[in-house]
Amino acid sequence: MFYKIVSTTGNEPISLVDVKTALKIDTNVIDMRLQGLMQAARSYVETLTGRALVNKTIQVEIHPVNPRENKLVNLDTSGDIYLTVPLQPLIKVESIHCDGKEVTDYRVEENQKIFLPNRCLDHNLVMTLRVGYADEDFPAVLKEAVMMTVQSLYEKGEFPEEESLLKIVQSFRVMNLH
Secondary structure, eight states: EEEEEEESOOOSSSHHHHHHHHHOOOSSSSHHHHHHHHHHHHHHHHHHTOOOSSSSEEEEEEEEEOTOOOOOEEOOTTTTTTEOOOBBBBEEEEEETTTTTEEEOEEEEETEEEOOOGTTTTOOEEEEEEEOOOGGOOHHHHHHHHHHHHHHHHHSSSOOOHHHHHHHHGGGGOOOOO
16 A cells, blocks of 8 residues: 555645744745745655644555455455545545446545445555545644744754654544654
8 A cells, every 4th residue: 555645735734934933043044945845744744643734635555455465455244345544634536446447336434434335355455535635624732732833843852752742632633654
């Protein structure tokens, strides 16, 4: 199983103005550097939590769909196949293809699970998913984690210790594939 990012849209979880205020910077000379630090910090928190902090379209490939071979593939008690979305939260399923044929009889449950028809078991699957947060739904705790990471990168030149950041974001962690 692997996924690749097809496109990224939306705003960073924290603004350049907020970063400059927090770091007490009143010049525009290093704006490009700060924007790079913001993107690195966001990516770090995404990896740590398994959540897409900006809207992304991702393509997930599973060859084959089999719970014995892939930790994202599971069977429920009735024998139905379901997949856990690798980056959350799920906004929309754009498409699902099983051995090149479009699958339309899937269902998505609130717990971010995608249930597939049994005919997909032991076949190749390609899904295109839209994941991420809307600006107004972005959790404050994750914004704070990104800001802490930017501050550490700027002031110390390194990412914060994973343990200290995990204490803050623990309730937002999902399966980590990295």
